[in-house]
Amino acid sequence: MNDKTTLLVADDHPIFILGLHEVLRNSNRYEIIAEAEDGEQAIKKIREYKPDIALIDISMPKKDGLDVVAQLSRWANAPLFVLLSLYDDEVYIRKALAYGVSGYILKENTHKELLKCLDAVRQGERYLCTSIREKIAVSDNSKLKLLSQTERQIFSLVSNLKTNADIANLLSMSPRTVENHRFHICKKLNLHGNNALLKYALSLDDAN
Amino acid sequence: MGGCDEVRLKVMVLRLVSCLLILYCLSACQQVSVNAPNKESLIDSIHVLDDAKANSNFAEIQRLGSTQQFTRQEHLDRVDIRSGNSVIWVKPVFSQQVKKNKNYILEVGRPTLDKVSVYKRNVDGSWKTIKTGDSVVFHNREIIHEKFLFKISGPALKKFKNSIFLKIQNQGITSSTLKLLEESEFHHDDQQKSLLAGLYFGVLVALLIFNLLIFVSVRDVSYLWYVGYLGFILLFLFAYSGLTYRYLWPENPGWANRSTYFALMTSMALGLGFTRSMFNLTELFPILSSFLKSTGMAIALLAVFGLFVDNTFSSFVTPYLALLVILIILLAIVKAVMAAYKPAYYAGLGFIFLFAGSMMVILNKVGVLPSNVLSEYGLHLGVLFEAFLLSFALAYRINYINEELKLSNQIVMKARKQFSSRLIDFQDQERKETSATLHDSFGQKLLVIKIQLAQILESYGIQEDDSKVKSITGLIHEVIDDVRDISHALHPHQIERLTLKEALEDVIFQSFRDTGLKYIYDLNGLEECIDSKSKLHIYRIFQESINNILKHSEAKNVEFKSRVVNQNIEIIIKDDGKGVVGQSWFNNGDFVMAHGISNIRERVSSLNGSIHFESGQRAGLEISIKLACKKEV
Numbered sequence: 001m002n003d004k005t006t007l008l009v010a011d012d013h014p015i016f017i018l019g020l021h022e023v024l025r026n027s028n029r030y031e032i033i034a035e036a037e038d039g040e041q042a043i044k045k046i047r048e049y050k051p052d053i054a055l056i057d058i059s060m061p062k063k064d065g066l067d068v069v070a071q072l073s074r075w076a077n078a079p080l081f082v083l084l085s086l087y088d089d090e091v092y093i094r095k096a097l098a099y100g101v102s103g104y105i106l107k108e109n110t111h112k113e114l115l116k117c118l119d120a121v122r123q124g125e126r127y128l129c130t131s132i133r134e135k136i137a138v139s140d141n142s143k144l145k146l147l148s149q150t151e152r153q154i155f156s157l158v159s160n161l162k163t164n165a166d167i168a169n170l171l172s173m174s175p176r177t178v179e180n181h182r183f184h185i186c187k188k189l190n191l192h193g194n195n196a197l198l199k200y201a202l203s204l205d206d207a208n
Numbered sequence: 209m210g211g212c213d214e215v216r217l218k219v220m221v222l223r224l225v226s227c228l229l230i231l232y233c234l235s236a237c238q239q240v241s242v243n244a245p246n247k248e249s250l251i252d253s254i255h256v257l258d259d260a261k262a263n264s265n266f267a268e269i270q271r272l273g274s275t276q277q278f279t280r281q282e283h284l285d286r287v288d289i290r291s292g293n294s295v296i297w298v299k300p301v302f303s304q305q306v307k308k309n310k311n312y313i314l315e316v317g318r319p320t321l322d323k324v325s326v327y328k329r330n331v332d333g334s335w336k337t338i339k340t341g342d343s344v345v346f347h348n349r350e351i352i353h354e355k356f357l358f359k360i361s362g363p364a365l366k367k368f369k370n371s372i373f374l375k376i377q378n379q380g381i382t383s384s385t386l387k388l389l390e391e392s393e394f395h396h397d398d399q400q401k402s403l404l405a406g407l408y409f410g411v412l413v414a415l416l417i418f419n420l421l422i423f424v425s426v427r428d429v430s431y432l433w434y435v436g437y438l439g440f441i442l443l444f445l446f447a448y449s450g451l452t453y454r455y456l457w458p459e460n461p462g463w464a465n466r467s468t469y470f471a472l473m474t475s476m477a478l479g480l481g482f483t484r485s486m487f488n489l490t491e492l493f494p495i496l497s498s499f500l501k502s503t504g505m506a507i508a509l510l511a512v513f514g515l516f517v518d519n520t521f522s523s524f525v526t527p528y529l530a531l532l533v534i535l536i537i538l539l540a541i542v543k544a545v546m547a548a549y550k551p552a553y554y555a556g557l558g559f560i561f562l563f564a565g566s567m568m569v570i571l572n573k574v575g576v577l578p579s580n581v582l583s584e585y586g587l588h589l590g591v592l593f594e595a596f597l598l599s600f601a602l603a604y605r606i607n608y609i610n611e612e613l614k615l616s617n618q619i620v621m622k623a624r625k626q627f628s629s630r631l632i633d634f635q636d637q638e639r640k641e642t643s644a645t646l647h648d649s650f651g652q653k654l655l656v657i658k659i660q661l662a663q664i665l666e667s668y669g670i671q672e673d674d675s676k677v678k679s680i681t682g683l684i685h686e687v688i689d690d691v692r693d694i695s696h697a698l699h700p701h702q703i704e705r706l707t708l709k710e711a712l713e714d715v716i717f718q719s720f721r722d723t724g725l726k727y728i729y730d731l732n733g734l735e736e737c738i739d740s741k742s743k744l745h746i747y748r749i750f751q752e753s754i755n756n757i758l759k760h761s762e763a764k765n766v767e768f769k770s771r772v773v774n775q776n777i778e779i780i781i782k783d784d785g786k787g788v789v790g791q792s793w794f795n796n797g798d799f800v801m802a803h804g805i806s807n808i809r810e811r812v813s814s815l816n817g818s819i820h821f822e823s824g825q826r827a828g829l830e831i832s833i834k835l836a837c838k839k840e841v
Contacts, residue, residue: 023663064704088692091710091714095706107652108685111658139721
């Protein structure tokens with residue numbers, strides 16, 4: 001009946017939601033079908049209205065945006081999540097990515113990038129706004145700077161989904177040495193747990 | 209704390225000495241009292257004539273003596289002197305046991321009588337008169353002694369009837385003992401008594417000096433009151449025993465009496481002062497305290513006044529004043545004991561000993577109690593016990609004050625800690641609110657302004673690339689950034705959204721990422737041990753330490769560790785920088801202020817934790833913090 005993409009907006013500042021209406025008014029592709037003022041309301045309304053995309057602020061009373069995403073991410077009818085926030089902290093962005101959000105936009109870039117983001121997300125892509133992309137890249141670079149030449153080589157091979165045996169062959173070293181290098185890389189990047197290195201390498205690729 | 213031990217030691221020594229002294233006194237008393245009953249009085253009866261007009265001459269008295277005008281007294285050993293200005297003539301009648309071949313001594317025991325004259329008949333029948341008394345120069349005495357002593361020859365006593373007459377004049381009401389003793393026996397007894405008296409006064413003077421020395425070391429004014437009080441009581445006893453006249457001013461007749469009253473009244477005034485200071489009345493009962501103060505001052509004035517007027521005045525007011533002082537002091541004791549002021553127990557007991565002793569002596573004087581060691585020396589014993597008990601009380605009081613001081617110090621420390629912890633919490637809360645306001649109100653409104661501006665520009669067809677538009681939107685952008693930065697500086701919003709571990713790892717990473725400094729961290733146990741209230745403190749401690757490392761340390765490597773050990777969490781922040789020079793660096797105000805160490809300390813103290821710094825020249829700085837786990841592990 002309605003071929004417009006349905007949206008739910010959760011923000012504790014009515015004035016900002018008003019602004020969003022303004023931005024989306026000129027587009028006929030999207031329709032805001034529900035609004036929420038806090039995290040708990042957001043969860044309730046998402047379950048009720050089942051929107052295609054949920055635009056969620058991070059800083060909200062009762063439950064913040066990250067919690068909302070975390071709670072609903074395993075739900076079968078979960079919408080695509082786009083976080084809208086004033087915060088440009090890397091730690092939030094990484095966390096959001098880990099929860100599987102589809103987009104992250106700084107509020108100050110809303111009018112410029114919201115539609116772009118929504119379009120991309122609708123297509124099943126992941127979208128981070130420009131300034132965040134830059135920020136993450138800088139941070140990743142500085143992290144990778146900690147690695148030695150060999151370690152960086154191994155890191156990039158890991159991100160290309162090579163196994164230890166492959167890497168050992170390619171760099172003509174013993175699998176045990178590769179193992180050792182991976183251990184040091186993990187230590188330098190402060191990664192813990194199984195496959196943490198692989199996950200991190202993939203998330204970098206994703207973000208960039 | 210050394211002073212406290214010192215006082216404790218002194219108290220122990222004092223206790224030991226006093227126990228020995230009490231033992232000695234008891235054994236000495238026993239000796240005296242064992243000897244006493246063996247002696248049968250050599251006086252059969254005492255006959256008294258009250259010459260109210262004081263105009264009879266001796267010849268007349270002699271005549272009256274033989275015509276039974278004298279009235280026979282009830283007591284055998286005491287003469288009551290009841291009238292103010294009259295002359296009392298005493299005619300003792302001696303027992304048949306008086307031996308012809310022995311010499312005797314007649315003792316008038318009250319040394320403060322104004323005039324005592326003896327008329328005694330020699331063997332040849334002639335009369336000899338010896339005039340003595342407090343108002344007569346001391347060396348007029350037949351025998352140099354503080355009591356009035358007269359040589360009586362046994363042969364004369366045997367030969368003549370009515371061979372001894374005593375003429376006593378005294379202002380004020382009193383009584384005196386009258387004894388006839390064999391000369392050798394008297395000397396033996398007297399030696400014993402002076403030994404005892406010497407010991408008695410010696411011990412009390414030693415106690416006085418001892419307490420004076422304690423005053424010098426502890427500077428508690430109660431000791432000074434005690435020394436003054438005890439000093440004047442001693443002077444009183446000394447005068448009362450006639451010793452002042454014998455030893456201190458033998459050339460000043462009349463002073464024995466005056467000094468007795470003066471010393472007694474002054475000791476009362478000082479006793480009140482002592483009570484005030486000792487029982488802490490100024491704090492406990494201000495009204496009673498000021499009453500004591502004014503009474504004490506009035507008594508002191510009366511004491512001085514008494515020196516310049518007729519002695520009748522002092523002898524009249526002293527008993528009433530004594531009664532008043534006793535009542536006041538008893539009241540103070542009762543009140544202090546009721547207020548559970550512990551040092552009052554000893555002091556109260558001391559005063560009660562004194563009062564009991566004095567009561568015995570007074571009751572003996574008015575004829576209610578028979579003469580015995582207690583009733584004759586009650587005052588002396590009372591003073592002795594009192595002196596020791598009050599000295600105990602003083603020492604105990606110092607201990608008590610020390611304990612109180614320790615306790616109140618603890619309370620103050622606790623309150624200070626609570627206050628500073630509350631101050632930090634309050635500050636944190638305030639900042640959090642300000643931060644939220646900045647973020648929610650300013651930030652959001654600026655955003656809306658920016659968005660709406662963009663839409664207006666769009667509707668007017670103005671391109672965003674326009675330089676003027678760019679400068680305006682750029683400015684808004686900058687303001688938004690500033691608001692975000694200030695808001696974050698005021699309160700790290702991460703704390704609310706991330707686990708403490710995540711937040712700390714973020715702050716470590718963000719702080720060091722472009723510095724070239726190598727860092728490792730291994731943070732464990734934070735979620736288990738740190739509750740949500742304490743998160744911010746830990747976060748700020750990390751921020752502060754990182755700040756120090758970046759600004760001051762010149763370190764190349766940094767290490768952050770946390771782990772749970774025995775229900776405690778240990779946090780270690782270690783760098784390999786230049787360290788902190790000097791041993792007493794943590795007392796150095798500049799360092800503490802400049803490096804925010806005081807802030808870290810306060811936060812740790814607010815978390816009831818302990819903090820330890822370890823550093824040396826070029827050895828880096830290691831901060832280790834230990835906190836009790838807030839949650840169950």
